[in-house]
Amino acid sequence: MFYFMYGDTPLLLKYEELVKKIKKDNPGIPAKIYDASQGEEENFLESISINSMFSPKELIVLKRAEKLKKLEKFLKIIEDYDLTQKEVVVVYEEELNDFGKANNEVEKKVLAVAEKIGKLIVGRKASEKKGLHFFIEKELGISEYESERLTEILGDDFFKVKNEVEKIKNFLDGRNFVLETVLPILTISEEYNIKRLMEEFLVTDNQIKLLDYLKKTKEHMLFLYLLSEELLMALKLNNLKAIGELTENISYNNFKGNVYENIKKYFKNSRGYMREYPIFLKLKYIGLYKEEFLLEKIEELLNLEYAIKIGNLEEEIAVEKLIIGFKK
16 A cells, blocks of 8 residues: 655654554554655665565655655656555655745645555644544543643644643543643643733733743744734624624533534634634633724734834833733
8 A cells, every 4th residue: 555645743643643553454564764865765666666475564664755856756656566565655744934834835746646556644734633632532532622622721733742642641540631630740832821821911901920921931922913813803702792693601512512603604714614612712802892992902913013023113112011001
């Protein structure tokens, strides 16, 4: 069987799952791993070209296929070989830029050739968050709700989540999962920490903790980005309440049913529809601020971010002034 794997952050997890399955289905299967970045593609081709009726089934992997200059031609060579006695895996890693776009996205003609040979397996961050939730649920034996809460805390970096899940399993040692029990051992994401302090600030006007944390981490631009998202979410939720689509006093089970199904069209981004749980957590913002105030602050944030980027304002001072004068 031939597998062509491609994608970005979740790709390693996908690769490990595939190799684990192949080894489970073929106990004792020998494995050969080659790396195209080390010029080992010819050795890889030699391995898959050799067939003997006496040789056992083999797992043969080529990593870093993105380093090959003529990948389409390379795959056409593989197409001519008899792979019936082999499990062949070619891995193509896409590198993301600062905007989350792949600098070296695999070409469609390459995928077309690969699909003729065998099976395509994609692992991209933009489409794999649901898969991450499923991985956590399966590994820890927890509900979808608990998985979403855990992801909110850890972030959606697949490598980090995988390591944290292993840490949790070792810590629990067979005991049932309780988030509050495992919380002290978790490596909480920077984004989650800022979100938590920002939410506390928006609800209670507690400035001290937020200011201290930003002073320590210097994540002022991340804070501005997250605050913009939060205010836009509050504005959207207020509008949905105003037209009778939503109320703040609703259980999670009711919300994720018909209620969210009716309003999810308002929560679609480039990755598809947002998950129910993160939105449910924001219902506390309904009625907290008036529409005029939210629009004013969103415009202020846009102007502030632009002024910082062109060098007219120093980010730490500008953000501190924003926080201190936020509700005045």
